[in-house]
């Protein structure tokens with residue numbers, strides 16, 4: 001089955017596909033060729049979507065959690081049934097290898113399945129009363145209309161990580177996906193409609209990001225913002241949210257350290273390093289940005305890591321065996337080149353790669369640098385590309401100080417087989433998520449999120465629903481004193 005029935009280029013508002021006067025191009029990052037002209041939504045479309053979400057809210061909220069869950073579970077099943085078509089569309093607009101795109105479809109579907117059940121566990125409380133003839137009751141209620149804004153690097157998973165929780169909680173949503181990758185979000189809406197999501201419960205508007213953002217942020221009806229993207233934009237949205245005191249969840253940038261201690265299993269560390277650095281060509285928020293390698297193991301680790309990096313296959317995402325696809329756009333390539341040039345200028349040594357790939361366009365060679373230092377740009381900024389930079393360290397304290405020396409605090413990884421060290425280092429790292437002897441940590445069952453300038457709130461897990469619920473306390477008086 002082709003993905004043609006999933007291929008939509010208009011905005012999805014109140015269950016209708018709405019065109020706009022203006023259009024913008026969505027391109028294939030592997031070829032630069034235009035994939036689609038997409039209706040360019042602005043403030044008018046955003047306000048129409050907000051009104052639709054408001055109108056749909058009361059009936060969706062009244063549905064039984066079990067019934068909302070059935071719709072989410074069916075949506076998840078439809079995603080899996082259409083996995084190949086969704087993956088093909090995702091690779092076409094985002095560029096990641098098809099194998100990774102298929103993985104993202106399953107990962108994205110897992111959030112809908114997970115929250116199909118979590119929505120049935122939004123338990124309240126009856127608290128032992130402080131007052132005779134009265135009862136203390138605590139309930140959880142949906143926050144209402146949610147504005148969601150998502151990035152281009154995971155065009156499906158970053159959406160379902162939000163819409164699954166929001167709809168399970170009884171909320172309705174206006175989603176603005178990245179204008180780089182709107183097609184996957186439109187395809188998701190097609191399947192949502194087939195799964196039974198009522199008109200207005202899930203709306204998708206893409207186009208003029210600042211105009212849509214301002215309309216969403218200014219609306220009194222929108223009571224919650226859930227944003228995934230750069231720290232820069234996250235701070236802007238948090239400021240805008242204060243005008244109407246919206247609740248805010250922010251999943252922002254990262255600068256993950258990957259610490260290799262002398263006692264590490266070196267083969268496991270290399271495998272973890274490849275997985276956590278080069279997924280999506282290094283374009284994930286939890287990709288390693290700094291490798292910290294203890295002196296005693298440094299040279300052996302660098303040698304094995306270099307061999308593994310040289311073996312990575314760079315190719316368009318739809319090519320057989322592709323492992324490293326193109327970067328999303330020319331600006332992303334320019335940032336990677338800037339970081340490599342800066343590092344070389346400050347003494348870094350290029351062990352592997354270090355140049356744009358012969359394929360041209362936005363393809364870049366998987367790169368390994370050594371002799372890195374904190375003064376280099378990638379030590380403070382997110383590179384978001386296939387660049388691995390190794391720093392040396394001597395002691396545990398030095399490694400932890402280096403790891404925490406960043407405004408970000410999303411994820412960190414380290415390899416050690418010393419239990420005392422594992423507990424000590426895990427507790428002292430200033431991040432939201434730690435991989436110990438593991439390079440891939442993202443799952444729907446665990447709370448995903450960061451601290452410091454990596455954001456606030458958690459997605460997935462049994463905590464993810466809380467971001468879409470308000471607590472209400474009822475003191476029920478005029479009762480008999482009871483037994």
Ligand SMILES: NC(=O)c1ccc[n+]([C@@H]2O[C@H](COP(=O)([O-])OP(=O)(O)OC[C@H]3O[C@@H](n4cnc5c(N)ncnc54)[C@H](O)[C@@H]3O)[C@@H](O)[C@H]2O)c1
Pocket residue numbers: 149150151152153154158176177178179209210211212213214228229230231233234236250251252253254284285286382410454455
């Ligand atoms: N923590 C996480 O879970 C997580 C996950 C994925 C990506 N990210 C981060 O996202 C970034 C890469 O994604 P990106 O380039 O799409 O980020 P970005 O911040 O440039 O854009 C993210 C979204 O915000 C929108 N946006 C931009 N300016 C806006 C404005 N003024 N008003 C309203 N919306 C606006 C964009 O259109 C897009 O939909 C990286 O920093 C990465 O670390 C974080």
Ligand SMILES: O=C[C@H](O)CS(=O)(=O)O
Pocket residue numbers: 153154157283284285286442
């Ligand atoms: O970019 C970071 C996203 O959160 C992707 S994942 O959850 O790590 O797969």
